[in-house]
Amino acid sequence: MIGLSMHEFRYNLRAFLRNSQSRFFTLALPVLFLVIFASVFGGHGSTTEINGGRIDTSVFYVPGIIALGIISASFINLVISITAQRESGVLKRRRATPIPASSVIAGRVLTSVVVALSITAVLLAIGWGFFHAHVPARTAPALAVTVIVGAATFCCLGYAVASLISDSDSAQPITQSIMLPLYFISGVFVTTSVLPRWLVDVAAVFPVRHLAAALLAAYNPHTTGAGFAWSDLLVVAAWGLGGVLIAVNRFSWQPRSH
Amino acid sequence: MRYGSHEAVKGIDLDVSHGEIFAFLGPNGAGKTTTVEILEGFRRRSGGDVCVLDEDPASAGSAWRDRIGVVLQDSAPEPGLSVRECLELYAGYYRTPRDVDETIELVGLTARAGAMGTELSGGQRRRLDVALALIGDPDLIFLDEPTTGFDPSARRATWQVIAGLRHLGKTIFLTTHFMDEAEFLADRIAVLAAGSIVAEGTAKTLGGRDHLATTISFTLPRAAKATLPKGLRPLIESGTNGTSVIRSESPLVHLQMLSHWALEQGLELADIDVRRPSLEDVYLSLTAQQPGKGKR
Known part of the structure; x- marks a missing residue:
């Protein structure tokens, strides 16, 4: 099972890296967003109010855009590629072979997690090198755990959403129309301290807000201790579990639109 | 097999022996794909007994799938992988896979082994599909309308590949709506019309062709x-x-x-x-008849 999952993962990753659309949306776009947001709104002593005090606005954007990078790699890319492969019969042909479903899914999830970790590392390095966004050693483990929990959760949600979409052409618009508004109200593109209370309450229901908050905790110099945002991580993981339940009941390997 | 109130196929009685090429012939909508999907384990049946390689496909597991190869009616190449990489990927799924390069050669894609699957022509994609079905060295291969939508030369090339499988001792279950395809390839033919088998035999004897x-x-x-x-x-x-x-x-x-x-x-x-009456003459008269009233 593990050997087959790794085998599946190697070819999945290779196919991912060859796809210019996934390279752009998953690898280039988050870097572009970080550089633009941190440069346009940061600098000149601009600070942003967060839990416990204020931080440089450019530093504030690093964990936010990391959340976006994780979501692009695990949720958006996964929904788009899985619906396309399902509708074109690629997944069905896989199911006709001896490889267990669990290995196919594990291989795909592993691809997303590895890509999410890579884009996180790139954003971390850019933040460190250009925007003085340092992660203290004591919160580094919390950051790593948050990235992995976030990537795993958004993969599960990706399978859930892919199982509800019947047409591969609508995968991109549906995932983006879910995520773009959430980025704006969840502290990814703008800090939640400038938002009306009710919008913050709405955002608090969804996992994007909690992923961004948990990542920010690791970057926040006012954080004391190891920086594990347990309640945020719990909400994120709960969404992941909900995604698993939907996917298990609804996911199909065969084309749905006929 | 039922969909809602419509019975797609009923009372089908089939025996396919080891090492033969069996063609399942019928017009579009006759129930060919429904039947083959039941045999492949993709669909559940509402009744009857099905036994493929000593197992019920509805409950068969990995070990059974290790022994079958499937060419679906409609499936795109793996995105982002070359012909050789597709076959390496699939070879990894089976316990005793065939050699990748040898399999590529068998379907005549050696010159295109480095090409992306998505760059292949329709006929080449189909041959890649056949190669993917063969890579696990299966005992039984399902081919669902393998040449639909092909130009005549691509059809001929694919037929040569399928005919070549006979020499490997494979059992082949072929569905098609082309008479000439069944006649060229099959040892035995069953004709399906409106969900029932109306005739069964060799290309020469089907529907009493030899006595007509x-x-x-x-x-x-x-x-x-x-x-x-x-x-x-x-x-x-x-x-x-x-x-x-x-x-x-x-x-x-x-x-x-x-x-x-x-x-x-x-x-x-x-x-x-x-x-002599052509297979097409026999087929047209068989599929025009109401099931049950036909000449057997």
């Missing part, structure tokens, strides 16, 4: 008609374009009488044509 009348047609000069031998005269029917037609169940006897007479009369009968 042979058509002898020729143009007869008007004046010569009266001199025809007595044995032939009552058999003459008029065909199209003023031809005369004899439908004969003993064509050799009638041809001998006819040629003897024509030579005596000094007639050429230049347009004489002797035709």
Whole structure:
């Protein structure tokens, strides 16, 4: 099972890296967003109010855009590629072979997690090198755990959403129309301290807000201790579990639109 | 097998033996794909017994899938992988896979081994599909309409590949709506119409083809008609374009009488044509009939 999952993962990753659309949306776009947001709104002593005090606005954007990078790699890319492969019969042909479903899914999830970790590392390095966004050693483990929990959760949600979409052409618009508004109200593109209370309450229901908050905790110099945002991580993981339940009941390997 | 209130196939009774190429022939919507998907384990049946390689496909697991190969009616190449990489990926799924390069050569894609699957032509994609179904060295291969939408030369090339599988000792279950495909490839044919099997046999004997009348047609000069031998005269029917037609169940006897007479009369009968009923003739008459009333 593990050997087959790794085998599946190697070819999945290779196919991912060859796809210019996934390279752009998953690898280039988050870097572009970080550089633009941190440069346009940061600098000149601009600070942003967060839990416990204020931080440089450019530093504030690093964990936010990391959340976006994780979501692009695990949720958006996964929904788009899985619906396309399902509708074109690629997944069905896989199911006709001896490889267990669990290995196919594990291989795909592993691809997303590895890509999410890579884009996180790139954003971390850019933040460190250009925007003085340092992660203290004591919160580094919390950051790593948050990235992995976030990537795993958004993969599960990706399978859930892919199982509800019947047409591969609508995968991109549906995932983006879910995520773009959430980025704006969840502290990814703008800090939640400038938002009306009710919008913050709405955002608090969804996992994007909690992923961004948990990542920010690791970057926040006012954080004391190891920086594990347990309640945020719990909400994120709960969404992941909900995604698993939907996917298990609804996911199909065969084309749905006929 | 039921979909809602519509019964897609009913009372199908099939036996396919080891090492044969079996063709499942029928018009679109006859229930071919439904049947093959039940046999492949993709669909659950509402009733009946199905046994494929000693197991019920509905509950069979990985070990069973290790022994079958499937070419679906419609499946795109793996995105982002070359022909060779696709086969390496699939080879990793099986316990005893065939050699990748040898399999690529078998389907005639050696020159395209480095090309992305998505760059292949329709015929080449189909051959890649066949290679993917073969890579696990299966005992049984399902081919669902393998040449639909192909140009004639791509069809011929694919047929050669499929015919070549016979020498590997594989059992092949082929569905098609092309008569010539079934005739070229199959050891045995079953004809499905409106969800039931209306005939089963070899291409030569299907639907009593071997006992059906042979058509002898020729143009007869008007004046010569009266001199025809007595044995032939009552058999003459008029065909199209003023031809005369004899439908004969003993064509050799009638041809001998006819040629003897024509030579005596000094007639050429230049347009004489002797035709056995084609598989298409048999098929069209079978699929036009109501199931149950047909000739068996």
